[in-house]
């Protein structure tokens with residue numbers, strides 16, 4: 001049963017007018033996986049979404065609704081079964097340095113130091129720069145995420161939060177136009193998560209890039225994003241609602257939690273998730 005749920009929208013932020021509203025375009029996206037019995041599992045069924053060039057989008061939905069599949073298609077790691085996904089008007093067919101992925105489980109190479117992990121990505125993308133310039137790029141980005149002192153350490157010598165910061169530094173060092181993050185803070189303890197959320201938010205505010213982030217945490221989505229995409233359950237999942245988050249940047253989590261608007265938005269998102277949880281389609 002599909003819940004009868006009124007669309008909830010709040011006024012768009014003025015700052016969003018500056019950006020290219022149709023930077024990423026997803027049109028009638030369908031993704032099906034073949035099943036062993038010869039049938040197909042239609043995971044995503046008719047996704048339509050435009051993302052602005054400086055917009056921070058969060059995607060929330062119950063487990064298995066296809067959030068990671070959607071992110072991987074935008075990252076070029078999976079192909080759509082039908083429909084069109086374009087970035088600045090060009091169809092996305094494969095991974096590209098303009099779209100960098102950050103995963104929940106860090107994906108660092110354990111035999112390379114922190115510095116070398118970032119350098120590997122920089123070497124891959126910056127072909128014309130001198131060794132000195134590339135070293136400078138690595139140094140700058142490690143400093144950006146407060147990892148200068150850990151540059152010579154190996155991944156198994158640093159904490160989970162630090163590993164995630166290496167992943168973020170590595171993604172940002174490529175100067176992507178879009179950051180694609182799959183539960184980037186999911187594996188961290190609450191204190192580390194809060195710190196890293198603020199750091200990422202600050203970096204995104206300073207660097208003007210588009211972000212698409214998967215999260216299971218409604219508070220995190222409200223703190224970080226300009227819009228929240230609420231996904232219906234799969235199979236045949238699509239977008240249930242899109243919520244505008246009306247708070248100006250820079251955001252302070254304590255101030256946000258003092259406003260009634262914050263709780264209205266939070267309750268609305270949680271109600272949506274509850275209804276889809278109890279009315280499993």
Ligand SMILES: Nc1ncnc2c1ncn2[C@@H]1O[C@H](COP(=O)(O)OP(=O)(O)OP(=O)(O)O)[C@@H](O)[C@H]1O
Pocket residue numbers: 033034041043061062063064065066067068069070234
């Ligand atoms: N390569 C694949 N082959 C077959 N089925 C797949 C493949 N990848 C994902 N699926 C199926 O597609 C559906 C959506 O998976 P996906 O990982 O995108 O969901 P999700 O919303 O990100 O879940 P979670 O929140 O648990 O990470 C699931 O039923 C999953 O089993």
